[in-house]
Amino acid sequence: MIKVYGMGLSFPTNRVRMCLNAIGLNHEFIIINPLVGETQTDVYLKINPSGKIPAIDDDGFYLFESNAIMKYLCRKHESDFYPKDIIKQAHVDKWLDFINAHLNNSLIKVFFNKIVAGLINAEADKKSMEEGYVFLKRFMTIIEKQLGTTPYLVDDNMTIADIALLATVDPFEVIDIDISDYPNVAKWASKLTDLPFYTKMHGSYKETFDSVITG
Numbered sequence: 164m165i166k167v168y169g170m171g172l173s174f175p176t177n178r179v180r181m182c183l184n185a186i187g188l189n190h191e192f193i194i195i196n197p198l199v200g201e202t203q204t205d206v207y208l209k210i211n212p213s214g215k216i217p218a219i220d221d222d223g224f225y226l227f228e229s230n231a232i233m234k235y236l237c238r239k240h241e242s243d244f245y246p247k248d249i250i251k252q253a254h255v256d257k258w259l260d261f262i263n264a265h266l267n268n269s270l271i272k273v274f275f276n277k278i279v280a281g282l283i284n285a286e287a288d289k290k291s292m293e294e295g296y297v298f299l300k301r302f303m304t305i306i307e308k309q310l311g312t313t314p315y316l317v318d319d320n321m322t323i324a325d326i327a328l329l330a331t332v333d334p335f336e337v338i339d340i341d342i343s344d345y346p347n348v349a350k351w352a353s354k355l356t357d358l359p360f361y362t363k364m365h366g367s368y369k370e371t372f373d374s375v376i377t378g
């Protein structure tokens with residue numbers, strides 16, 4: 164069975180778990196908590212030399228980077244969540260890059276300074292956090308526009324681009340972003356969070372957040 168190394172608060176980890184569930188593959192979830200240094204141990208660095216989560220072990224084949232993992236899984240299991248049509252695939256790649264480069268980078272600035280800094284006794288950088296909020300708003304507006312045009316990020320079917328986006332908007336509640344400010348995104352998200360690929364992972368990000376933070 165595929166092993167996934169990560170933790171439930173990690174947006175990239177959650178992409179991989181949702182992707183496995185969507186394809187219909189069971190996995191063993193091995194908790195690696197970066198907040199207590201578990202990404203930097205000699206044992207973990209052999210699995211993932213980048214010292215980040217997630218990583219997978221697919222019967223001795225190790226892979227890190229959530230987008231590379233989702234593409235590998237879809238190709239291996241011939242899943243249309245990464246479409247074979249090169250134009251559709253190009254659009255999926257475009258959104259995956261956009262989500263990583265813009266949305267996730269802004270989200271990390273907010274999440275680190277608002278939540279993580281307090282947990283690891285680091286000093287929060289208020290300016291970086293505010294910058295994160297500004298850019299998140301700017302880039303969410305683009306997503307909102309796209310989801311007003313097509314039911315999913317790429318045309319009529321769910322792809323790994325939607326999975327990546329869902330993992331990114333999932334923590335909005337805990338960083339005080341009201342998803343209803345983006346009605347098309349809210350409608351799209353409420354449809355997806357009812358499906359088993361999501362509910363098998365958790366009821367909500369807040370539920371996982373509360374259980375990790377309060378133990």
Ligand SMILES: N[C@@H](CCC(=O)N[C@@H](CS)C(=O)NCC(=O)O)C(=O)O
Nearest residue numbers: 173174175197215216217228229230
């Ligand atoms: N681009 C990577 C991002 C991985 C990443 O930044 N993971 C964070 C947790 S969400 C991490 O491992 N942080 C620990 C650290 O930087 O030491 C992916 O998509 O897999």
